[in-house]
Amino acid sequence: MEALLKTVKEKNLQAETIVSIFHDICSASKTENGTTAMFLAEPKVKSILARNYLVEVALECVTGDNNTIHTPSLLALLQLGGLLTRNRRYALIIVDVQNDFISGSLAVGEGDQVVPVINNLGSSFDIIYKTADWHPSDHISFHSNVCSGHHPLENPADTKMFETVKVKGPPSLNQTLWPDHCVQGSKGGVFLFSLSSSLVFSLSLSL
Numbered sequence: 564m565e566a567l568l569k570t571v572k573e574k575n576l577q578a579e580t581i582v583s584i585f586h587d588i589c590s591a592s593k594t595e596n597g598t599t600a601m602f603l604a605e606p607k608v609k610s611i612l613a614r615n616y617l618v619e620v621a622l623e624c625v626t627g628d629n630n631t632i633h634t635p636s637l638l639a640l641l642q643l644g645g646l647l648t649r650n651r652r653y654a655l656i657i658v659d660v661q662n663d664f665i666s667g668s669l670a671v672g673e674g675d676q677v678v679p680v681i682n683n684l685g686s687s688f689d690i691i692y693k694t695a696d697w698h699p700s701d702h703i704s705f706h707s708n709v710c711s712g713h714h715p716l717e718n719p720a721d722t723k724m725f726e727t728v729k730v731k732g733p734p735s736l737n738q739t740l741w742p743d744h745c746v747q748g749s750k751g752g753v754f755l756f757s758l759s760s761s762l763v764f765s766l767s768l769s770l
Contacts, residue, residue, distance in 0.1 A: 581608055655688040657681055659696050660758060663751035668742040675757070682759040691762055696745035697752060703730060706740040714738075 660681065661667075665674045685691060698705070703714050706724050716722070717729040727739045745752040 653688050654690040654692055655681075655684055657691065657693040657758075657762075659694060659745075660755055661695055661745055661751065662753050662755065663696075663744040665755055667744065667751040669744045675755070678755055678757045682762070685759060685762045693754065695752065695754070697747050698745055700743075700746050702746075704738055704741050705743045707743055709740055 660677065663669050664671055701708055701713060703709075706722070708714050709716060709728065709730075710722050715731045717731055717735060721728040722740070724740055724742065727737050730736050730738050
């Protein structure tokens with residue numbers, strides 16, 4: 564580690580190179596908390612990461628091959644950016660981790676891998692918010708409602724899933740067509756049961 568720090572100090576490394584080095588340290592040193600702290604303590608590293616790469620490097624801290632979080636690295640990085648103060652509270656916002664987006668009609672490939680990351684992050688925040696898609700069954704974006712004529716189109720032939728169509732007005736509007744998803748009161752709109760029961764939600768928003 565001393566040799567690495569010497570290289571960082573003495574050589575005119577590109578910012579991208581320093582970010583890459585930090586990524587390697589986080590990946591290889593999940594249990595060696597001091598290694599990451601030493602690297603972040605170097606003034607040149609602080610300057611580059613805080614100025615240009617705070618978000619990107621934070622992502623390296625919170626994700627890994629086994630979806631674990633390296634909490635000491637994340638907290639050190641937040642301190643580096645001047646984001647932690649005694650009088651400030653920190654919120655984790657969980658967005659739309661619902662059945663239809665994980666295994667249902669609009670499933671995201673490997674979307675379930677976000678769950679252990681969320682469960683590990685929860686204890687590091689003062690407040691936890693969650694949001695949800697929560698559509699009425701006659702929602703204008705649902706392909707089924709357009710095909711049934713519930714929401715007439717300017718061109719009735721335009722009924723392909725995932726394409727943008729023009730819905731008759733007034734006023735007329737452009738609308739992307741989606742499968743029925745996250746319908747109010749449906750199983751697809753429910754949050755994943757694998758989210759930790761220890762997560763205490765301060766506020767839930769249904770949009």
